[in-house]
Amino acid sequence: MYRNLTIRQKQIVWAWAFLAIPILFYGVIRFYPTGNAILISFQEWNLLGDRTWTGFDNYHKLFADPVFWKVFKNTFVYLLLGTPISLVISFVIAYHLDKTRFMHGFLRMLYFLPFMTSAVAMAWVWRWFYQPVPVGLFNNALASIGIPQFPFLQSTTWALPSVLAPAVWAGLGFQVIIFMAGLRAIPRSYYEAARIDGVSSWTVLWEITLPLLKPTIVFIVVFSSIGFLRIFDHVFNMTTNNPGGPLNSTKPLVLMIYETAFSAFDMGYAAAQTVVLFLVLLVVSLIQLRILRDS
Amino acid sequence: MAFFNVKALAVATATSAAALFSTAAQAVEIEYWQYFFDARVQAMETLIENFQEANPDITVKMTHFPYADYRTKVAAAIPAGEGPDVVQLFYGWLNDYVAADLIQPLPADVFPASQIDEEFFPMVQAMKDGDAYWALPTAVRSLALFYNERLLEEAGVEPPTTLDEMIAAAKAMTKRDGAGNLTQVGMTAGMTAQDHHWWREGLIRQFGGEPYVDDYQTVNYNNEAGLEALNFYSSLFTGDDAVTAIGFMDEPQAAFKAGRAGMHIDGSFRIGSLNNTRGLKWGVTELPATADGTRSNYSSYWVNAITTKAEGEKYDAAVKFMDYITSDEAMQIWLDVVGELPAKPSVGLTEENSSDPVFGPFIKGLAYANTTKFANESGQRQLMVEMVERMTLQGMSAEESLAIAAEAEQKILDEYYNSASN
Numbered sequence: 001m002y003r004n005l006t007i008r009q010k011q012i013v014w015a016w017a018f019l020a021i022p023i024l025f026y027g028v029i030r031f032y033p034t035g036n037a038i039l040i041s042f043q044e045w046n047l048l049g050d051r052t053w054t055g056f057d058n059y060h061k062l063f064a065d066p067v068f069w070k071v072f073k074n075t076f077v078y079l080l081l082g083t084p085i086s087l088v089i090s091f092v093i094a095y096h097l098d099k100t101r102f103m104h105g106f107l108r109m110l111y112f113l114p115f116m117t118s119a120v121a122m123a124w125v126w127r128w129f130y131q132p133v134p135v136g137l138f139n140n141a142l143a144s145i146g147i148p149q150f151p152f153l154q155s156t157t158w159a160l161p162s163v164l165a166p167a168v169w170a171g172l173g174f175q176v177i178i179f180m181a182g183l184r185a186i187p188r189s190y191y192e193a194a195r196i197d198g199v200s201s202w203t204v205l206w207e208i209t210l211p212l213l214k215p216t217i218v219f220i221v222v223f224s225s226i227g228f229l230r231i232f233d234h235v236f237n238m239t240t241n242n243p244g245g246p247l248n249s250t251k252p253l254v255l256m257i258y259e260t261a262f263s264a265f266d267m268g269y270a271a272a273q274t275v276v277l278f279l280v281l282l283v284v285s286l287i288q289l290r291i292l293r294d295s
Numbered sequence: 296m297a298f299f300n301v302k303a304l305a306v307a308t309a310t311s312a313a314a315l316f317s318t319a320a321q322a323v324e325i326e327y328w329q330y331f332f333d334a335r336v337q338a339m340e341t342l343i344e345n346f347q348e349a350n351p352d353i354t355v356k357m358t359h360f361p362y363a364d365y366r367t368k369v370a371a372a373i374p375a376g377e378g379p380d381v382v383q384l385f386y387g388w389l390n391d392y393v394a395a396d397l398i399q400p401l402p403a404d405v406f407p408a409s410q411i412d413e414e415f416f417p418m419v420q421a422m423k424d425g426d427a428y429w430a431l432p433t434a435v436r437s438l439a440l441f442y443n444e445r446l447l448e449e450a451g452v453e454p455p456t457t458l459d460e461m462i463a464a465a466k467a468m469t470k471r472d473g474a475g476n477l478t479q480v481g482m483t484a485g486m487t488a489q490d491h492h493w494w495r496e497g498l499i500r501q502f503g504g505e506p507y508v509d510d511y512q513t514v515n516y517n518n519e520a521g522l523e524a525l526n527f528y529s530s531l532f533t534g535d536d537a538v539t540a541i542g543f544m545d546e547p548q549a550a551f552k553a554g555r556a557g558m559h560i561d562g563s564f565r566i567g568s569l570n571n572t573r574g575l576k577w578g579v580t581e582l583p584a585t586a587d588g589t590r591s592n593y594s595s596y597w598v599n600a601i602t603t604k605a606e607g608e609k610y611d612a613a614v615k616f617m618d619y620i621t622s623d624e625a626m627q628i629w630l631d632v633v634g635e636l637p638a639k640p641s642v643g644l645t646e647e648n649s650s651d652p653v654f655g656p657f658i659k660g661l662a663y664a665n666t667t668k669f670a671n672e673s674g675q676r677q678l679m680v681e682m683v684e685r686m687t688l689q690g691m692s693a694e695e696s697l698a699i700a701a702e703a704e705q706k707i708l709d710e711y712y713n714s715a716s717n
Contacts, residue, residue, distance in 0.1 A: 044714060047370040048395035128545070133476040134555070135544050143476055154542055156688055241487035241546060242677070246684045262367060263673040265391070 034278075041271035051268075058272035067248055068256070068273070075229060075253045077160060078167075079284070082228040086168045086175060087220060093172070094179030095209075108176070115173030123237035126166040127153070130238075153238065156249040163250050167234040171227060175220050182216030183209070218292040222285055229281055230254055253277050323612045324354045325605065329383035329597075330365035334567060338632035345628075346619045353612045373397045373602055380605035380613045383597050384430065386421060387669040393429055398600040400427035405618055414639050418594050418666040430600035431621045434635030436563045437594045437660040438489055438497070440583060444576040446479070446557045454580045458501075458527070461558065461583045465531070465538035468557030481538035482558035483547030484531050489561050489593075490547075491679040493582070496593035496665045498524035501585045511668035512712050517701035525693050529686055541687060551577075562595075563657040566634045581656045594664035596638065630654065636661060670711030678703050 005013065041058055045051040062068050097107060114122065129137045130152035139149045152162040186209065194204050210217075232254040236243055243259060244251025253273065261270035327343070329335060336359055343355045358379065360368050366388065372378040374397065384392060392398045408426050411419070415431070422430050440461070442454050450467035453460075465481025472478050484490060495516075499506045504520025507513060516524070532539050544550035551559035552572045560582065569577055584590045599620055605613040619625060626637035630648065636658050637643040643658045651658075669675055682700035685691040 046391055046395075047367070048374065048391050048397060050395075131545055132540070132542065133472070134478050143472065143474060146474065148474070149476060154688070241485070242680050245680065246688055247681055259673075264671045265366075265370070 037271045037274050040268055041275045043268045043271075045267040046265045047267055048265075054268065058268050061269060062272050062276065067251075070248050071244075071251050071253050071256045074160060074249070074251055075231075075280075078164060078231050078252055079225055079228045081161070082164055082168055082231075083221060083225050086171055086224055087217070089168070090172050090175035090220070091179055094176045094183060095205075097176065098180055098183045108180075111176050112173035114170045117170070119170060119233040120237050122166055122170055123234045127238045130162055154246060156247050159239075159246060159250045163235050163238050166238075167228075167231060170234075171224060175224065178216060178220055179213070182213045186212045214292070218289070221292060222288050225284055225288060226281060229277070229284065232258070253280075322352055322354055323608050324356055325380040325609050325612045325616060326378075327355050327357045327381045327383075327616070328369065328379040329357070329359050330362045331359040332362065332633075334633040338629050341628055341632065342620055342625050345624075346616060349619075350612075350615060353615065355616060373604065376604060378602055378604055380602060380609050381599055381616055382602055383599055386430075386432070386596050386598055386666065387672050389422060389429060389598065389600075390668075392600070393424070397603055398429060399603050399605075400424070400429055401431065401601065401617065402614055403427060405614055406431070414641065416594075416638055416640060416643070416661050416664075418661075418664060419596075419638060421666055421668060422598060430598035431617070432596040432598045432638045433620050433625055434629045434633065435594050435596040435638045435661060436635055437592050437657045437664050438493060438560055438562055438582055439579050439656040439660055440581070441551060441559045441561055441565070441569065441577055441579050443551065443554060443557055444578050445554070450557070454578060455558075455583050456580070458583045458585055462531075462538065465557060466536065469538045477537075477540050477543060478555070480540065480543050480550060480556045482531065483543070483550050483556045483560070484528075484539040485541050485547045486676065486679040486683055488547045490528070491676045492593035492595075492667070493560050494524060494528055494679065495667055497582055497591045498527060500591035500665070501589045502527070507667070512708055514701045514705045514708065517698050521697055521701070522693060525682070525697050529683065529693060533687065541683065563634060563636055563654070566653060579653060579656050581659055590660075590663050592660035592664040594661060594666050596666075670708050674707055675704055678707075 002010070002013070040051070042053065042055060043051040044054045044057070093111060097104065097111070100107065128135060131139065132149050132151075132154070133139050133143050136152075138152065142149060151158060153159050190208050190212070191204065194208060199207075229252075231252050235250050235252055235255055236258070239245050239250055244255050254277065257270050257273045257277065260266050260273060264270075327339070329339060336357070339357055343357060347354060366385075369378065369382060369384070373382070373392075374395070378397075382398070384398075389398075403426065406428055408423060408428060411428055411431070412423075416435060418435070419432060422428050422432075440455070446468050447454065447464065450464070452464040452467050455461040455464045461482070467481070468479065469477065469481040470479035486494070495506045499516050499520055502520045502523040504516060504518060504524065506516045506521075508515045515521075531537065532541055539556075544553060544555055547556070547559055548561060548565065548568075550556040551561075552569065552575060554575055566579075569575065582590065582592055599617060601610070601613045601617060621638070623637075623639065623642045626639060626642045629635055630637055630642075634654070636654065637648070643649065643661065649655050649658050678700045682696050685696040685699070686693060
């Protein structure tokens with residue numbers, strides 16, 4: 001039967017034979033659990049007993065839960081602060097690093113190093129930096145020059161930015177590398193033409209560099225947005241004793257899901273939160289792709 | 296095969312006859328699970344060795360998991376039929392396991408309820424349902440007040456026996472720098488550690504209250520006693536004469552280990568890690584009493600239970616193993632190796648154990664300890680953490696913050712008990 005196929009059909013058969021492995025793999029470890037999670041979100045289950053069907057109860061409970069709305073807001077604060085700040089800083093670094101010849105490789109390595117460091121180790125080091133006197137590096141420095149202590153992680157206002165700062169720093173290296181690759185990909189002839197025309201370097205930046213970097217910017221914005229919407233390890237490790245505290249001021253959605261599932265063992269409620277997170281990620285990514293793609 | 300089963304039954308019922316049949320009986324292997332903690336694993340290895348020597352026809356295979364994964368692993372494995380025959384569970388999880396039909400009651404002939412009521416410390420009765428016990432602990436834990444001997448000496452104070460003495464001692468040991476920043480605290484504080492237990496089962500009861508009624512299904516601290524307990528607790532870290540600060544050196548036990556805290560309330564499970572702290576000279580005393588001598592303590596424990604997976608000869612072997620690991624001998628081994636307290640007064644309150652300078656205060660505490668029946672321990676602890684945070688970070692009054700905490704905790708309890716009864 002195989003012998004009777006045309007070459008084109010044979011190619012298709014082989015293509016599907018090879019594709020079957022990743023499709024099967026994804027089906028089993030990605031799509032099946034995803035579907036199952038959506039199913040569990042309509043049920044009540046404590047991981048031990050039987051699952052019981054509860055309809056939209058978990059969703060009603062979720063939308064009536066003030067902690068959920070607080071956490072929802074936090075998640076977007078992480079996104080709306082984290083993405084633009086890291087984008088601007090990484091572009092500025094990449095733009096200047098691209099022009100630097102002196103110790104270029106070494107500097108690039110320094111920026112990339114935090115990205116390779118374990119998030120858990122980094123979060124703990126920063127957690128200790130932020131401690132009050134006599135442990136914390138920052139507060140000890142402040143105290144030694146006679147400035148009152150700053151309540152980094154002990155304040156409902158400043159805890160979130162304090163947690164965000166190392167997360168931004170950690171992601172910077174990756175974004176810098178991507179930006180530099182984007183900058184290198186811009187043909188030199190545009191810059192040469194601009195120089196012949198005597199255009200200012202500001203105009204070169206606005207009219208040549210940034211527009212041609214658009215695909216790179218789209219990629220970084222989408223990628224880092226998803227990262228900030230899913231922020232977990234920095235928050236969890238910097239606030240382990242009081243996860244997401246003080247008073248839920250640093251708690252992102254993923255941490256709430258984790259706590260609901262693995263300390264309260266309320267799997268149905270946790271699954272409902274997961275479905276909401278999934279929809280948020282989907283909508284935010286689609287909006288960004290749309291806005292940044294056409295112009 | 297039928298003949299063999301009869302024989303196996305005979306083995307189970309007539310323990311003394313076990314030796315006679317053991318050569319004929321086929322070896323039975325049962326599986327035991329607990330979480331990984333070096334001393335616990337070591338103690339269990341000794342117990343298994345002793346047990347196998349006495350019962351050559353049974354082998355016990357121990358499996359352990361990191362603490363962080365333990366609850367999830369057990370919960371996933373037992374329903375899948377992959378789990379152990381005898382399992383170690385936190386007492387607070389028992390309701391869920393009973394409701395899901397994952398463990399079976401201990402047989403009344405080997406573990407008669409009346410005898411257990413009599414022989415074990417009373418808080419173990421939380422494991423009893425009607426005439427049967429679902430599970431039994433080898434060891435229990437309680438709270439006590441650790442103190443740093445050097446700091447006490449330096450300040451010229453004695454280990455406190457009452458709450459007033461504790462405050463006075465803490466004041467004497469508190470140090471500040473020129474700007475008023477704390478550099479050494481008189482005692483540690485933080486609901487994230489053991490203080491929420493001290494507040495619930497210790498302070499509230501000492502101030503004349505009862506934290507929960509209706510078998511721990513109804514919150515009962517939003518009243519005078521609860522408020523007094525909260526005011527006492529928050530006086531430790533508020534005001535100009537605060538003797539401590541929440542989050543000082545990140546974690547209470549870290550501050551105590553570093554020698555920057557005069558006193559620290561913690562459980563008997565902390566003994567091992569304090570012993571390994573170089574340069575720390577510490578002592579321990581009972582939780583301070585009120586002026587009229589009222590004391591109260593909190594006790595928690597891990598229990599061993601037989602799962603529904605164990606059937607036939609494995610069940611019989613599991614019963615025998617349970618019988619051994621809840622024996623006096625096992626409890627003494629557990630105390631010596633792990634430092635956890637025997638669950639029976641007959642072992643705990645021996646002259647030697649109760650006058651032990653380290654274990655003594657904890658063992659004495661067991662006599663007046665209560666065990667909170669949690670629906671969701673970390674969730675309920677979090678409410679205590681937030682109760683204090685609303686006062687320190689948002690300036691809310693103690694009355695208001697207490698009322699919010701009580702309401703939120705009642706909600707957790709209601710949700711839990713309503714869904715459990717469905």
